[in-house]
Amino acid sequence: MRDALRPAFVLLGLFTLLTGLAYPLAITGLAQALFPYQANGSLITHEGTIIGSALIGQNFAAPAYFHGRPSATTDSDAADATKTVASPYNAAASGASNLAPSAQALVDRVRADTALLHAENPEAAVPVELVTTSASGLDPHISMAAALFQVPRVAQARGLDPQVLRDLIIVSTQPRLLGVLGEPVINVLALNRALDGLSPVH
Amino acid sequence: MTLNGWIQIALFFALVTALTRPLGGYLQRVLNGEKIFLSRLLGPLERGFYRLAGVDDGAEQHWTRYAVSVLSFSLAGYLTLYGLQLLQGALPLNPQYLPGLSADLSFNTAISFVTNTNWQSYGGETTMSYLTQMLGLTVHNFLSAATGIALAIALIRGFTRRNAQTLGNFWVDLTRATLYVLLPLSVFLALFFVWQGVPQNLNGYTEATTLEGAKQVIAQGPVASQVAIKMLGTNGGGFFNANAAHPYENPSAITDFVQLILIFLISAALTNTFGRMAKNELQGWALYSAMSVLFLAGVAVAYWAESQGNPAFIGMEIDQQASAMQAGGNMEGKEVRFGIAHSALFATATTDASCGAVNAMHDSFTALGGAVPLVNIMLGEVVFGGVGSGLYGMLLFALISLFIAGLMVGRTPEYLGKKIEAREIKMTMLAILCMPLALLGFLAVASVSPLALKSLANNGPHGFTEMLYAYTSAVGNNGSAFAGLSANTPFWNLTLGVAMLVGRFAVIVPMLAIAGSLAAKKYTPPSNGTFPTDSGLFVALLVAIVVIVGGLTYFPALALGPVAEHLAQRAGNLF
Numbered sequence: 001m002r003d004a005l006r007p008a009f010v011l012l013g014l015f016t017l018l019t020g021l022a023y024p025l026a027i028t029g030l031a032q033a034l035f036p037y038q039a040n041g042s043l044i045t046h047e048g049t050i051i052g053s054a055l056i057g058q059n060f061a062a063p064a065y066f067h068g069r070p071s072a073t074t075d076s077d078a079a080d081a082t083k084t085v086a087s088p089y090n091a092a093a094s095g096a097s098n099l100a101p102s103a104q105a106l107v108d109r110v111r112a113d114t115a116l117l118h119a120e121n122p123e124a125a126v127p128v129e130l131v132t133t134s135a136s137g138l139d140p141h142i143s144m145a146a147a148l149f150q151v152p153r154v155a156q157a158r159g160l161d162p163q164v165l166r167d168l169i170i171v172s173t174q175p176r177l178l179g180v181l182g183e184p185v186i187n188v189l190a191l192n193r194a195l196d197g198l199s200p201v202h
Numbered sequence: 203m204t205l206n207g208w209i210q211i212a213l214f215f216a217l218v219t220a221l222t223r224p225l226g227g228y229l230q231r232v233l234n235g236e237k238i239f240l241s242r243l244l245g246p247l248e249r250g251f252y253r254l255a256g257v258d259d260g261a262e263q264h265w266t267r268y269a270v271s272v273l274s275f276s277l278a279g280y281l282t283l284y285g286l287q288l289l290q291g292a293l294p295l296n297p298q299y300l301p302g303l304s305a306d307l308s309f310n311t312a313i314s315f316v317t318n319t320n321w322q323s324y325g326g327e328t329t330m331s332y333l334t335q336m337l338g339l340t341v342h343n344f345l346s347a348a349t350g351i352a353l354a355i356a357l358i359r360g361f362t363r364r365n366a367q368t369l370g371n372f373w374v375d376l377t378r379a380t381l382y383v384l385l386p387l388s389v390f391l392a393l394f395f396v397w398q399g400v401p402q403n404l405n406g407y408t409e410a411t412t413l414e415g416a417k418q419v420i421a422q423g424p425v426a427s428q429v430a431i432k433m434l435g436t437n438g439g440g441f442f443n444a445n446a447a448h449p450y451e452n453p454s455a456i457t458d459f460v461q462l463i464l465i466f467l468i469s470a471a472l473t474n475t476f477g478r479m480a481k482n483e484l485q486g487w488a489l490y491s492a493m494s495v496l497f498l499a500g501v502a503v504a505y506w507a508e509s510q511g512n513p514a515f516i517g518m519e520i521d522q523q524a525s526a527m528q529a530g531g532n533m534e535g536k537e538v539r540f541g542i543a544h545s546a547l548f549a550t551a552t553t554d555a556s557c558g559a560v561n562a563m564h565d566s567f568t569a570l571g572g573a574v575p576l577v578n579i580m581l582g583e584v585v586f587g588g589v590g591s592g593l594y595g596m597l598l599f600a601l602i603s604l605f606i607a608g609l610m611v612g613r614t615p616e617y618l619g620k621k622i623e624a625r626e627i628k629m630t631m632l633a634i635l636c637m638p639l640a641l642l643g644f645l646a647v648a649s650v651s652p653l654a655l656k657s658l659a660n661n662g663p664h665g666f667t668e669m670l671y672a673y674t675s676a677v678g679n680n681g682s683a684f685a686g687l688s689a690n691t692p693f694w695n696l697t698l699g700v701a702m703l704v705g706r707f708a709v710i711v712p713m714l715a716i717a718g719s720l721a722a723k724k725y726t727p728p729s730n731g732t733f734p735t736d737s738g739l740f741v742a743l744l745v746a747i748v749v750i751v752g753g754l755t756y757f758p759a760l761a762l763g764p765v766a767e768h769l770a771q772r773a774g775n776l777f
Contacts, residue, residue, distance in 0.1 A: 004267075004274040007373050010255035012278045012345070015380060020341035023385065024427040027392045031402035031426065034393070041401045041408060041422055041450065050410040053420055055399055055449040058412040065413070069538070091420040092407055093328050094444035096535045098565040098686030100664035101512040102767055104776040106534065106566075111518060118519045125521035128511065132534040135447030135562045141538040145527035180209060182455020183529045183541035192413055 044189070052189055057140040059089040060192065064157035066142070066150050068188040069129050070113065072097035073137035089138060097133045121152050141185035144173055158199050168194060203509045204524050207543030211501055214459065214547060215494070218466045222490065223483075225467065226474025232382045233355045233375060233475070235259075244381050251377055262368035265718025268356055269711055271372035272349060276316050276707075279342055283312040286338045287330075296331035297406035303329065310695035315339055317706035318346035318588055320432075320439030320558055320681035321698060323690040327421035327442050332404055339439060340428045344388075347435025347468075348379040350590025353710060354472055357594045360717030361618045362479045364725045369717050383468070384435060391430035394460070399453035400426040425450055433464035436588045438558030438681045446548070446561040447537055458544055458561060465551045465559070469586040472593045480618050484736035489596055492744040496585040497554050500574045505546040507571035508532045513771055535566030546571065553578035556588030558681030565659070565668065565684040569768035572684070576671055576764065579678040581752040582637070588679060594713050596744075598630045600735070601716070603747040605630075607733050616732055619725045626719060629712040636708035638755045641677045644697050645670055645759065653693045659686025662777030663770065667763035676701035 031039035042054040052058050060067045073095050075087035087093075099106035113131045127145040147169045155162040172191045175184050231238055252259050263271065286293075287308040291301040303311070307323055314321045315338070324330070330339065352375035359369050396402045401422055408420040425441045429451055432439060442448040452458050470490065477486025509531045511522030524530035529541030536545045545562035552559050553575035564575050578585060584596040600617060605627050608615030615622040648654035648669050658665040668684040675682055676698040683689070689698065734740065770777075 004271050005278070007255040007257050007271070008274040008278040011251060011257075011373060011377065012275065012282065014251050014254060015345055016282075016337060016341050019344040019380070019385065019431075020337040023388070024336045024340060024424045027389065027396070027427040028402050028404060028424055030393060031396040035396050038399050039396050039402045039426075040405065041403070041420060042399055042453075043408060043410070043420075050408060052410045052412055052418060053408070053450075055453050056418075056420055057449070058410075058414075058418055059416060060414060062414055089418065091418055093325060094421075094442050094448050095325065096444065096447070096563040096566065096685065098563055098659050098684070099534065100566065100660045100686075100767070100777070101514060101532060101534065101568050102662065102664055102771045102775070102777055103660050107514045107776055110515060110520070114518050114520055125519050127528050128515070128520055128522045128530060128533045129528065129538055131520060132536075135535045135537050135560070136442075136444035136449060138444070138449055139537050139539075140449055143528035143538055145521065145525065146538075148527070176206070177455045180206065180213065181459050182539050182544060185539050189413065196413070 054187065054189070055140055056091050057089055057138045058189060060188065063153050065192045065195070066147055066154060066188055067130070068142060069139050070131065070133045071137040071139075072133040091138055094136045094138055096135050096137060117149075121149055124149055140187050140189060142188055144169060144184060144186065147186050147191065154195070158195075160199055164198070168198065203505055204543070207505060210543050211505070211547055214462055215498075217463055218470050221463070221467060222470045222474050225471035226478060226486070229351075229383065229468070229471055229475045230478045232378050233351070235374070235378070238382060240382050240386060248377055248381055252373070255373065257371070257373040259371065259374045261371060263371050264367055265356075265369050265714045265721075268369050268372050269714045272353065272710060273707070275349065275372070275376070279316045279345060280312045283315060283338045283342060284308050286334055287311060290331045290334045293331065293333050295333035295336070295404065297404070298331070300329060300331050306692045306695040307690055310699045313699045313702050314681065315342035315437070315439060316346055317679050317702045318350055318435070318437060318556060318591070319676065319679040319702045319705070320437045321676055321683070321702065322439055322681065323695055323698070325443030326440055327423070332423055335428060335441060336424055340431060343428065343431040343435050343437040343439070344380055344384050345376070347431070347437060347589045348376050348384060350588055351379040351383070351468070351472070352376050352590070353713065354590035354593040355475075357597060357713060357717040358476050358479050360720040361597075361620060362481075363721045364723070366721040369714070369721060384431060387434055388427070388430040391434060391460070391464070392426045395426040395429055395457060398457045400429055400457065401450050402426040429461075433461045433557070433559060434468065436465060436469065436555045436557040438552060440559065446559045447563070452561055455539055455544065458540055458548070461559070462548060462551055465555045465557045466586045468589045469555055469592040472590065476593060482736060485618065488736045488741050489593070489600070491741045492748070493585045493596065495741070495745050496581070496748065497550065500554065500578055500585070501547055501550040504550050504571050504574040505543060507568045507574070508542045508546045510568065512568065514776060532566070532568050532571065535563030537561065549575050550578065552682055553680060554583065554585035554587070556583045556591055556679050556681075558675065560682050563685055564671070564682060565686045569764045569771060572667070573760065573764035575682065576667070576674060577752070577760070579674045579680045580756045581748050582634070583678050583680060584748060591679065591709075595709070598633055598713065599748050599751070600744060601626060601630045602634070602751070603740070603744045604733060604735070606747065607743060611731070613731055616726055616728070617735060619727065620720045620723050621726055626716050629716045633709045633712040634751065636704055637677050640701050640704040641673045642759065644701055645673050648673070648697070651693065653691070657688040657691055657694060659688070660777065663763055663766040664777060667767065670759055670763050672698060673701055677705035679705045
């Protein structure tokens, strides 16, 4: 055992320097040189302030914006650090609801959210992603169905022709990658920025 | 289910199959000590490492020395990682001023990463400093995977050497696997991931002002360098709490597809390395075929179950149908960019292997969809499996299969010309039985312990499944979770830590003992009565044995968890 300890500790030390320091720092250097935008988190700036990341969803509640999916992320309670409070799209603490499909809590939540959304657009059934929380709590995307469902509300809030919004949704849809991989998606932040460009809300 | 979903699954499987042979050959050359194109660049570094560590790279080890080397290396890794986590508050590269970890969490996490489990009782971005992520976790992502490769090669040498006393040199196998396989591939992959959007920086967390004027703090870090080895080494420990579901860790369907391939890449290739070293590649493809059957069965069930959506939503004004406009299905705990096909495929692959990364939350899967990852781990993660551990696990099942076939015809079983005798079968059974002993033992204790039950997020049979999944994941060295379980308590940290140790070392030591005794045996040429192990019949028998052993062991526990939940939900019961 004793003569196995020297190689154990020495090799561990050497590999720690190599794979724990040299490797990540070299990658950081190369990444910052080659792909600085991605390496720093694909941040979007508008008039000098960072307004978010192209990859990270953010919370939209105003009727004049398209909404992303419900988010189950939380934050520690300012009043009592041992407790947490709901804090949707908290990008400093990703997480999911982890509720079972058979959980009463899930079904109650979904039923309430569905009723609200259905009142807003009684013509259509609610697309399932609009009442289910994402795995990360930071899902930046919705599907075409979920965007089209929200057209009546956004059109009314902005006084826009619904057809203009439907056209915007179609041009904002990113198809499957290479036509095969993943699902067609719409980035909600990008869609809402395009919407603001179309008709400033403030 | 959609045609496109099946095409994606087929494409994934075709690419893994296509990469198996080239990488299998490369691995064989590296671990045989042959010169390769990287030798000129990395050879001096390799020799320098041996000199500083006092390793004679020409000296081979008996199986006992090989085992002692593995154990002492794991011990050294455990001690240093444990210390690093306790002290992180006083160390640099900690822009968020995260404090040191508690003793029980450090214990759990250190074992977790040294045993290639990567169970995480913590959320990465709220717990670990950049220094701990790099110097602690990334390092063991490499080394635990390299250890797995070394062990698989040692067992293959046991099968393929004749009248030999040694199995190779652990230090050399470890070094070569890291320097020539894991590190170069990781450099390439990390840069690919950055290009595709995965961050790689040492900045503090970004403060953004959202379009609606709220403040959003966005976690950053050296993510890409860790994600590359996390997937390549079937480690699976996320940089962020949401793991591969986090848009920074896995931004698009392209990164997801590449990460999926990485889960199987090395493990699949090792079946070919096995065939090459056995001088009959068909022997490797036989194992590959058995693995493929189990993989395809799992993914079909998971994809079907998740596509069905949540039966509790029927009757509400909700559209769960897949269409050109949406993926539909059971979307709680899933990401839109992955939809159902990628989520089901990822859940299956990550538990076939001992990866444990998740791009969707298994806790929110349907009862049957969530049973697929659970059963995959229970079967011993031999469907491609962990880097190295999948192959040696499957070879243990091959020994059992041949033993049973031998009993049927009444002759001593042989594998690759080596007679399988009482000692090998005893050791195999020891390795196979330790897992259910630890798993079911701890589960029984937890089920009646108020201390444990406080951590459950769901009631009813699903709550039981959360505990069952946790111990299965720990003993199987997988690391994925039904993540509703709040595992960061002393009870869970300690019992899961011990379960991970049993799952790793109670398999490794008997496995090396088998390798040692096989290496010492003489070669028996095949005769008319030898069961051909490169035949379809052997593949079928092997699949059946894996399913029967796993099924007999765990069916009662599964009946109390997912089966009960499925039946109750069909009857309209909620919990």
